[in-house]
Amino acid sequence: MSHLAIYPGSFDPPTNGHLDVVDRALNLFDGVIVAVASNEAKHPLFSTEERLGLLHTVLQGRPRIRITAFDGLLVDFARQQGASAVIRGLRAVSDFEFEFQMALMNRKLEPDIETIFLMPKEEYTYLSSRIIKEIARLGGAIGAFVPPCVADALRSKSSQPVTNA
Numbered sequence: 208m209s210h211l212a213i214y215p216g217s218f219d220p221p222t223n224g225h226l227d228v229v230d231r232a233l234n235l236f237d238g239v240i241v242a243v244a245s246n247e248a249k250h251p252l253f254s255t256e257e258r259l260g261l262l263h264t265v266l267q268g269r270p271r272i273r274i275t276a277f278d279g280l281l282v283d284f285a286r287q288q289g290a291s292a293v294i295r296g297l298r299a300v301s302d303f304e305f306e307f308q309m310a311l312m313n314r315k316l317e318p319d320i321e322t323i324f325l326m327p328k329e330e331y332t333y334l335s336s337r338i339i340k341e342i343a344r345l346g347g348a349i350g351a352f353v354p355p356c357v358a359d360a361l362r363s364k365s366s367q368p369v370t371n372a
């Protein structure tokens with residue numbers, strides 16, 4: 208029986224921290240499903256299709272990966288996909304409270320799915336999609352924190368005129 212894990216997130220956009228977590232998960236599981244939460248309520252900078260496209264590019268060449276979008280309840284989606292574990296990255300104490308609450312709630316909803324927390328390389332512990340978008344918007348250098356195609360996508364978003372629509 209193959210053991211599959213699901214790694215859900217906004218990935219708006221994917222960073223080197225996300226990739227580090229994917230690689231750690233691949234070392235533990237037979238397959239990893241990277242699941243992009245549509246999260247329209249969060250007003251993502253990149254559309255679901257753009258985030259899927261970026262993930263396809265940055266994860267190209269890695270074996271045993273499936274990339275997909277989802278909305279609705281994570282545990283329902285995980286069950287449908289045949290995943291036995293949910294992967295979440297834990298960067299700092301600030302992530303802990305929310306993640307702990309989510310993990311226990313998901314366990315109540317679906318006792319057979321275990322949440323597994325993975326810590327990234329130290330240099331990625333301060334990295335978040337939110338902070339990368341902010342640096343990019345202000346014209347800072349982001350090349351050390353995201354793959355080249357993500358840096359290009361951020362640069363082209365930053366150069367688009369801002370509208371109030």
Ligand code: ADP
Nearest residue numbers: 215216217218219224225295296297327331334
């Ligand atoms: P979400 O909106 O679900 O928090 P994110 O894309 O921000 O979506 O994060 C998805 C998952 O990846 C979360 O578990 C988050 O903690 C983890 N993550 C994000 N950035 C990093 C990083 N730099 N190092 C380790 N884990 C990370």
